[in-house]
Amino acid sequence: MSTRAPARGLVPRVLPGEAATLRAAQESLDGKRRGLRALWPFLGPAFIASVAYVDPGNFATDVAGGAKYGYLLLWAVLASNLMAMLVQTLSAKLGIATGRNLAEVCRDNLPKRVSVGLWVQAEVIAMATDLAEVLGAALGLSLLFGIPLGWGAVIAVTAAFGILALQSIGFRQLEAVIAVFVGVIVVAFAFELLAVTPDPSVMADHLFSPEVHGEAILLAVGIVGATVMPHVIYLHSALTQSRVRGANEAELKRIQRFERVDVLIAMSIAGLVNLSMLAIFATRFFGTGAESIEDAYHGLHADPGKWAAILLGIALLSSGLSSSSVGTLAGQVVMQGFIRRQIPVFARRAITAAPALAVALAGVDPSRALVLSQVVLSFGIPFALIPLVLFTSKRDVMGVLVNNRLTSSAAWAIAVVISGLNVFLLVETFR
Numbered sequence: 450m451s452t453r454a455p456a457r458g459l460v461p462r463v464l465p466g467e468a469a470t471l472r473a474a475q476e477s478l479d480g481k482r483r484g485l486r487a488l489w490p491f492l493g494p495a496f497i498a499s500v501a502y503v504d505p506g507n508f509a510t511d512v513a514g515g516a517k518y519g520y521l522l523l524w525a526v527l528a529s530n531l532m533a534m535l536v537q538t539l540s541a542k543l544g545i546a547t548g549r550n551l552a553e554v555c556r557d558n559l560p561k562r563v564s565v566g567l568w569v570q571a572e573v574i575a576m577a578t579d580l581a582e583v584l585g586a587a588l589g590l591s592l593l594f595g596i597p598l599g600w601g602a603v604i605a606v607t608a609a610f611g612i613l614a615l616q617s618i619g620f621r622q623l624e625a626v627i628a629v630f631v632g633v634i635v636v637a638f639a640f641e642l643l644a645v646t647p648d649p650s651v652m653a654d655h656l657f658s659p660e661v662h663g664e665a666i667l668l669a670v671g672i673v674g675a676t677v678m679p680h681v682i683y684l685h686s687a688l689t690q691s692r693v694r695g696a697n698e699a700e701l702k703r704i705q706r707f708e709r710v711d712v713l714i715a716m717s718i719a720g721l722v723n724l725s726m727l728a729i730f731a732t733r734f735f736g737t738g739a740e741s742i743e744d745a746y747h748g749l750h751a752d753p754g755k756w757a758a759i760l761l762g763i764a765l766l767s768s769g770l771s772s773s774s775v776g777t778l779a780g781q782v783v784m785q786g787f788i789r790r791q792i793p794v795f796a797r798r799a800i801t802a803a804p805a806l807a808v809a810l811a812g813v814d815p816s817r818a819l820v821l822s823q824v825v826l827s828f829g830i831p832f833a834l835i836p837l838v839l840f841t842s843k844r845d846v847m848g849v850l851v852n853n854r855l856t857s858s859a860a861w862a863i864a865v866v867i868s869g870l871n872v873f874l875l876v877e878t879f880r
Contacts, residue, residue, distance in 0.1 A: 470621055474693045477707070478700050491707035493624035494688035495715035497775055498537055500627055501578075501678040502530070502719035503634050504772035505585020506826070508742055508765055509819030510671040511723060515730030516740045518665050520647075520655040525669045526727055527656050529676030530720030532863045534712060536834060539841045539852070539860060540682050541708045544689035545701060546841075546850040551686045552786020554846065555836050567832055568787035574679050574829035575780040576804050581822040582776055583805035584815045586769025592746045593762040602809035605769055606802045612774040613794055630771035635718060637764035638725045644753040647728035670874045671823040673867060676723065679826060680779035682833040687782040698849040705850055741816035777801065824874070831868045838864060 474490040476482045514522040544550055549557070552571075556564045586608070587601030596604070615623040661669050689708060695701035730745055739748050742765065750758035777798045785791045792800075808818055838860040844851045852860070 471693070478695070478703055488707055488710055491693070491704065492711050492714070493621070493628075494541060494685060494692065494708065495537060495711040496631060497624060497627050497688060497778075498540075498681040498685045499715035499719040500631060500768075500771045500775045501681040502533060502676055502716065503631065503722050503768055504582055504678075505588070505742075505765060505769050506581040506671075506819050506823040507676065507723055508585065508726065508768065509581075509816050510668055510823055511726040512730050512734075512742050512745045512816070513740050513820055514665075514668045514672065515727045515732075516734040516737065516744070518668070519731045519735040520651050520728065521660060521665060522669055522672060523652060523655040523724065523727060524657065524659045525661075525672045526676070526723045527720070528659075529673050530716060530723065532673075532867075533677050533719075534716045535856075535859060535863065536677055536682060536837070537685050537712045537716060538709055539837055539856075540685035541689045541712060542705055542850050543837065543841055543847070544686035544691075545695065545704050545708060546847045548690050548694060549686075550690050550782055550786050551683050551833065551837055551840070552783050554686075554840050556787050556789075558840065558846070559836070564787055567836070568783065570829060570832050571679070571683070571783045571787070572780070574826060575776065575783065575801055577822045577825040577829075578678070578680050578776045578779075579773065579801040580805045580808060581819050581826075582769050582773035583802055584769075584809060584819055584822075586766055586773060587809050588742060588815045589762050589766030589769055592743065593759065593766065598812070598815060599806070599810040602802075602806050605773065606798065606806065608770050609773045609777065609798060609802075610795055612770065613777060613798065627771055627775070630767045631718065633767040634722060634764045637760040637767075638722055638729070640760055641729050641749075641757060642725055644757050645729045645733045645749075647732045652728055666870075666874060667824065668820070670827045670870050671820050673827050673830070673870060677827075677830050677834075677863075677867065679829040679833040680776055680783070682830075682837055683782050683786070684775065684779035687778075687786075701848070701850055741814070742819075743816065773802075827867065828871050831864055831871070834860075834864045834867070 470490050473482065477487040477490055511526070514525075540551065543554065547554060552568070555567055559567075583602050583605050586605035587598050590596045590601035590604060591598050612623075612626060615626060693704055695704050733752075734745060734748055737748065739745060746758050746761055749761055777794060780797055780801055781791065781794055784797070809815070838852075838857065840846045841860075842852045842857045
């Protein structure tokens with residue numbers, strides 16, 4: 450096994466104090482550790498990526514979908530999460546196989562104009578991502594403490610700086626903090642489920658019976674955009690590219706197996722949270738006209754009680770703060786990878802947060818802005834997903850970890866479905 454420290458400020462650095470984790474990883478690769486002990490050193494990258502799958506955009510689309518259409522869009526949440534599992538597995542595998550992230554692979558293998566074009570659209574997507582995350586955290590602060598949305602956005606951006614500072618300590622510390630945020634969200638919605646009990650039989654009907662009509666197509670595409678996040682397609686490959694490097698084909702395969710389990714666990718948790726969110730909001734608010742996060746907060750405050758509303762606010766705040774930090778890391782990966790340029794992570798945080806601060810200070814409806822930002826994200830998915838599938842299907846790029854025919858077929862099908870949904874949305878919008 451070998452390790453390479455990533456560029457400063459790009460992803461968490463491997464520090465001397467983390468030698469114990471690296472030794473444990475080597476023992477796992479050598480077969481000296483079994484079961485959970487063998488898996489433990491490799492857990493983490495997918496949990497950082499999973500934050501993007503429970504970000505404030507998910508809250509907004511799940512509230513709107515559940516309140517307006519009941520359980521109708523549960524199938525979209527399930528399908529999106531299954532897509533995300535495959536996509537994140539491919540992204541992690543690219544980093545393991547090549548020692549490079551997706552942006553770097555694009556830069557090295559695509560024409561310069563194409564690479565620069567991908568970078569430009571990725572930066573636009575980064576701004577849409579930050580819009581959702583900062584607004585979500587600001588809205589959480591507003592609901593919990595009555596802080597004006599503009600000041601809440603400033604506080605959220607400042608708090609994200611503190612989380613990003615954990616990079617100077619090491620990747621394990623950042624992963625631990627992110628895992629705590631995810632845990633807060635999971636616990637919050639577990640208690641919400643105890644208070645607002647969905648109908649399992651009706652849920653099952655809509656989980657496996659795809660149906661969409663009218664404006665529901667906008668929310669369906671928003672759910673896909675909020676789940677299969679383009680920026681973490683780039684980020685996940687960066688999180689695995691330098692963390693643990695296999696010295697031979699056997700080690701590469703073993704690392705990939707561990708990372709596959711990491712993805713399965715993290716994405717399953719994120720998927721269950723999203724399904725729970727939509728089901729709770731459908732049970733409590735369907736047909737009531739409550740279609741925003743604010744409506745959901747006040748509705749839960751009235752029934753089942755104040756504690757349920759507070760839990761929603763805490764979960765939203767945790768989601769916004771953690772996903773905002775992860776989004777900034779992804780932006781660093783994109784810029785450094787595509788154009789070999791890098792700015793201090795805190796400067797980038799300030800730049801990408803500027804549109805979100807402007808929207809918050811302008812008094813725009815935050816829930817509506819969140820939903821629309823997720824639709825923008827959905828349009829960015831093919832520009833990250835198609836290169837990912839293309840390169841992971843090439844043996845000269847991936848070596849022993851190249852996709853098999855079934856995996857490539859499934860990944861191409863996902864790219865076609867998402868692109869088709871976006872085209873359909875455009876047609877319906879102009880009609």
